[in-house]
């Protein structure tokens with residue numbers, strides 16, 4: 001006799017989507033809530049580093065583009081919270097766990113944005129890494145997450161281009177502008193590689209997540225894809241990637257690259273990066289200041305429902 005777990009795995013192996021009313025193992029549900037909530041929190045906290053430059057964008061045109069991008073990130077957070085809610089978790093619950101430091105968000109958003117060139121580097125590298133990781137998630141076995149990722153990937157692709165275009169302009173500008181671009185690359189390169197998570201051998205979830213087809217490609221393979229895609233783009237800009245060990249390996253058909261500072265990675269993941277405290281404090285303050293909006297919206301919805309009844 002086949003067990004529910006075996007039936008579930010057979011459905012996954014047949015490339016069918018799991019939908020909210022379907023039976024699923026508790027571990028599958030919990031793992032998805034963990035990943036989707038982290039992803040949603042990353043989009044929302046990720047608005048802060050770029051939000052910092054909206055009022056200081058060099059032209060009205062740049063300001064309009066940056067505002068649209070930051071708004072897109074808010075939209076991604078909302079689709080993702082909705083996807084997580086289909087698994088039976090409440091949005092407020094996820095917020096509370098984030099605010100208490102019990103839910104994670106991507107390490108990348110704990111670094112400061114020091115110059116306008118950082119807007120270019122975030123679009124090019126951070127959104128570039130996000131797309132590399134998220135294209136596989138459009139094929140995730142859980143339907144609501146996979147569908148949310150289709151639209152998110154399209155928007156991230158626009159974000160990546162807008163960032164790269166900022167850097168093209170800076171690199172074609174004065175020597176000071178090109179230096180700004182190099183400085184941004186120097187600061188954002190390694191944190192961008194960290195976005196893909198620990199080495200496969202150290203990863204807690206990869207093996208099970210790949211068996212359940214939540215993840216389709218491992219952390220190290222995605223990181224390699226990102227490096228292979230990005231090195232020629234840096235060459236086109238005339239910028240140097242800050243890694244003395246970076247070189248093309250014709251035998252592997254990939255770039256070899258140096259080791260990430262894992263001590264720094266875990267320090268940031270555990271809450272002790274350069275901006276962790278500020279990011280979380282800002283998030284909690286925004287949540288508290290928005291209480292009246294949530295209350296007004298809930299009261300309006302309740303009144304409407306009472307009228308309709």
Ligand code: FAQ
Pocket residue numbers: 034035038039040042043046047073104105106107108122126127130133194195196197198202203204205206209215219269
């Ligand atoms: N930061 O076992 P694994 C964006 C944790 S969105 C912090 O390998 P998994 C858009 C991991 O949670 C960026 N923590 O984990 C944007 C786990 O801890 P746990 C976010 C990290 O899940 C652009 C432990 O380490 N993208 O950028 C990180 O199989 C610009 C062991 O790790 C997503 O969330 C990290 N970098 O693989 C917005 C995509 N890496 O939970 C604004 C969806 C690992 O047991 C501006 N997520 N950890 O306590 C994923 O694909 C996966 O969750 C990975 C990690 C690949 C991130």
